[in-house]
Amino acid sequence: MKESKPPLENDAPSLAGVKKEFETLLAREREVSRLKGQMVSIASHEFRTPLSSIQLSASMIEHYFDRLDRAKIFHHLKKIIQAVQDMTAVLDDILSLEKIDSGKIPLNRRHFDLASLGREILDEMQSLTKKDQQLQYRYDGEECCVYLDQNLIRHCITNLISNAIKYSPEAGIIELKTDITEQFICVQVKDNGIGIPEKEQPKLFETFFRAGNAKDIQGTGLGLSIVKRYVELMDGSVSFSSVENIGTVFNLSFPRGMNDRDQPVK
Template sequence: MDNLKLLHAIFNTAIDGIITIDSQGLIETMNPAALRLFGYEEEEVSGENISVLIPKPDKGAHNGYLHRHQDTGKKRIIGTGREVLGLKKDGTTFPFRLAVSEVEYENRKIYTGFIHDLSKEKEAEENLKKYTSELEAKIKERTQNLEHLINDLEKARDEADRSMEKQKELNLLKTRFVSMASHEFRTPLSSIQLSALLIDKYLEKLEPENILKHTAKIKNSVAHLTGILNDFLSLEKLEAGKTKALLQSFDLVKFSEELIEEMQLIAKQNQNIVYQHTGAISHVYLDPALLKNAAINLVSNAIKYSGENTFIEFNSEVDEAEVCITVKDNGIGIPEEEQKHLFQPFFRAHNTGNIPGTGLGLNIVKRYVELMGGKVIYHSAQHEGTSVSLIFKNR
């Protein structure tokens, strides 16, 4: 087989497309593989400008590349491979790798383009991108689900921790309750029992003064027990979330005057509760029942922890911004190192001695005040007395 026949056989059987053009960019030959790629018959493209196989916007640029090469000798596209788009007869495009070579033949230049179809590679590449994108989306979704699961687990753990802490607090409260109740109930009950026995004795001797003295002790003991039970009931309602603030408008001055008149009846000998109001405004928007319970608790503490022949100050102040109620005494005060426990349930300072109390009052006061959107501030020093203020925003 001579060389010409060999080249012709290679040209016709090559898998990749081969196209030759002259120096004017006119197609001279296209092998069968190239014709199949572009969808043409040989006679349809023979003699046509190569631009017929190039889609816009590169269609008009090809001749310019060819002429610049011929004028300058610079090989911009010749001798290199690059990816381009081809235009089929049916108007569709496809990607291929183009390598162009220049050949001198019979005193003229012929340019040969070798075309390798990249459609399957590009399709596989797009499929890979799509698969990668879908995989990334699934990974992102799974990651988000995992993050949500972790967050839920952390919340469940935190909830379990809070439940355990709450259980510890409840167990501690039960222990404190048993300890306090065994002490606080024993004393008044013993007093009631003893007074009842003595009354029987004094009845035989007809000693009315002693009888009255012991009936008064019984009344005081019963009042003390009633106060303890009321504290327990208030705490139970607060813990169960049954206590709600029912806000309404009322006159704070009238409210305070009536409360002081009531509390003065249980004050010690020569204890005087002095009331003063500051501000031209007297109407407030709070829960009068919760406020009364809180104020009675503060005044009761002032009476209980102050001596005879003392003054207790009850002050109210209302302006456009705030409502402030302050109870101040000159009693035993609270040791500085114990003040951090002041609002804990069942807490009582060590210097209270034999003065009766449940240790629940200030805890209840604080929670009542917070239900009304307020806060409690205090100042106390041992042997110098205590000042407690209830502060609310004026609505």
């Protein structure tokens, strides 16, 4: 009768596999815990300034309402609205990151006019510009219709334009360019802002990364990480070039398929 191997010896390979899987899960859990801790820290820090602004402006209106002229009241109301928008943006970034990590971001491709979307985004963001900043739009290509997720591409463009406004000086020029070729759909955002230090550029798309020259400017370090993931969800790629104190150019590129060409130009 053939001797059977000891049970533990038979199970050695499977035990090694279980151990490796357990270590992977443990490392993942630690990373999730670390990210959650950073999210709480970022939210706490980023909420403090707008909450203080809301409290101050509300107190000014409450205590000096009868002595403030109409322009002053609207000035404080505008500050409150802006502060609420800033907090909403932070919450949106945190929620977006959580949805991406849990695979809950639905991809909803449909046909839409890219040129119209570009102009619409710049019109909406005009009110966020600094003194004498210019938002310019340029479109190249014979066709306007693309087949992408309009909500995701809107988020990407809005984030890049918002960053360009934030990190560019007064009277700076921010350009959005869209280009449709036979093979690719391209989106470019160019500014003449503070740029990204060369030694820090490899970390630019890491979650919570903030460049050393941007520490004093409000931000969570989540935006570009989310942009990169959204672009990749649509099978695209993102690249950039930047020179400190000269400016930055971001390029989003998406491959075209048959669905991009089966709709008439509108």
